[in-house]
Amino acid sequence: MLRSSSPHTLDGVLWAKAASLAALRQYYALPKKGKPQGCESTVLAAFLLSFPQNPLNPTVLSLATGTKCLGAARLARRALLRLIYAEIGTDNPPSWLVASGTDGRWRLKDGHQLHLYITQLPCGVMPVPPSPLEVRREQLDTMANGYSDVGFVQRKPGRGDTTLLVSCFDKITRWCAVGIQGALLSHILEPLYLSTITIGQLPGGAPDGFCIESNVVKVLCARLSCLSRKFPDPFKTNKPLFFEAPIPPKEFQQTSGDIPPLTCG
Template sequence: MWTADEIAKLCYERFHELPRRGKPEPGREWTLLAAVVKLTQHVNTGKVEKEVVSLGTGTKCIGHTAMSSNGDVLNDSHAEVIARRGCIRYLTQELNRAVCGQHSLVFCQADQQGKWRLQPGVSFLFFTSHTPCGDASIIPMTNSQSQPCPPVRPVKPPEGTDEGIDRGGNLKRKAKEPSDGRNIKLPRLEEQETEEKKPKNRGDTKQPESSTSNTDESEDPPQSDVAETPAESPQVPDVHRTGAKCVPGGPADLLHPGAGYHSAGALRVKPGRGEPTLSLSCSDKLARWGVLGFQGALLSHYLRDALYFGAVVVGKCPYSREVMRRAVVTRCSHVSDLPAGFLLCPPALLQSGLEFPCSQAQTELQHQAGQGRISPCGAAISWCNVTEQPLDVTANGYKHGVTKKALGTAKARSLLCKVELFHSFLSLVSATDPSLLPNSLRGKELHSYWDYKQASQSYQQAWQQLRDQAFPLWPRSDRGLLLFH
């Protein structure tokens, strides 16, 4: 019906069809890609239609001091987060169609007041070109490929400069790097060299996590292919490192040589530009979506059941199915007493044998002398299947190409930032006939983004159970950053 390679190929083709703006400079810049794919199985024929409904690229996060109480900055621009937030835009549009009496290809009415459910045969899967950063990337090292989210260091701009956000805000590449002038609007960033190019201690004798295994066939659809990983030697001297740091108050990385460097299973925050971030790793977020769903608190008002990814497909890269399962599934497998509409829904874990053409490894192969140092692309691309403004390109949390004078205005906002998604949700509420409003939105004085999130009581109850039973150290959001209107 579908294979992991078919999903990867579909996502890579959708990326290739996008405009050039925000894409990495060939041979010098690399990025990561993630996507949400809608599957529609037709009852009569059994045929499965596959459609990319949201796609994202990106490798960056902003530091906590750059976060905005107006909700107008995109805090986390990793590809996985971009793809999921673009999917929220898509789902909001489909719900808007449904409440207005138009035909939605995604939703139909449920048996509860103001609630909607997925159309029969509709499901979603998640694709990422690289193992998610954080716990899922702490895997046995079998080659020299480096981590998916390397830490970066700040670079002071020249005095008096007024580089636009399109040039990395206050970050600027060294002047000695040559440029062919093809992408002068891309953000210019200077990255810290990764430390994990090669194992530092070949004498470590600890047995790391085992590599990809295909022995548990019952958990994956029989039609899906999981790429085989070459057999490893009995003892692996090192593991891939992640730039994501353990959250405060919990187990810290042991920093032992080789396989003992990291503490497995820990919640982690992503690295930022010289300062800590408040963004949890993509491994942690995927684990959270596996319990709470990927629809978020706001759309939960309208949905009878949480939405879960039926599969997570990873492109060709360093990968361990056992480690992926630990990071995304096992850490939450004991959570119980979830409210109605929520359940433990572990996705099938698959790997494709197709590599993303803009991956770090492929960029290194294309690199030529005189192009400058290879580095992650500073821009993040979002495309989703919506009728208005499907493409959104950002840098440093703001719309790509804006000048500093536009900061603080609507022109500078990414369409994926909190306040923009909130306003889209409020438009959905306004479009809903008062007699068809969900009970959770009736008879309440709701004003701020915080108010609407907290009013989604079932979602908040499920989130509390997940915190209490699996992730007690998950940092709580600063309420002061969520009171915007």
């Protein structure tokens, strides 16, 4: 646990367990098709919603698995956006979104919070801030409403030649600046920011000298500090709390050593 309390002033250990249990419970409720078989493994990511009445009983809004360039976190976000589009377009909008004013926009209901759970460390987490060895880029991506940032993007390993695709951690950094809703939904939805990011522990323990606080939190803060402090309204710099969840089941565990992992298709 990195801090003594979650956004709900509850013990972070309890929250990490609650988030991981909710995500895994939803995963195991799904059909067998597409899940790892035998020695296969995968990465699970889920977006959760907590409620002020019972914050330790979060609801899973979306989840996905993935191990290739289009990782689990991005797939889970894509599913979340589809859910928002579908529910806003009905006569009975979701109870966790409320009208933001008279301009037809929506926002997250007071007291409700969004969270991300990942069974493994997101790719792209580095022990130090971006170095000159990384590729300098003029623009990571066109952000919501035409806003963009300038910074670094690292090489991402692939099955063939290395690529210059942004890593999972790059995407998380972007979500901390402009929210997870994307450019199109930004026209009708105020930015949706994550309150916590919970990551499953490594089965064999963290490598010597590695801890989430130095390898994730400090790097994220360093990246966000490079962004312009003059964010266009209603965007802001959001720094979610990070927590370590219990070791995930074997099919989600990150393998170590020289043997290539057998990933689920």
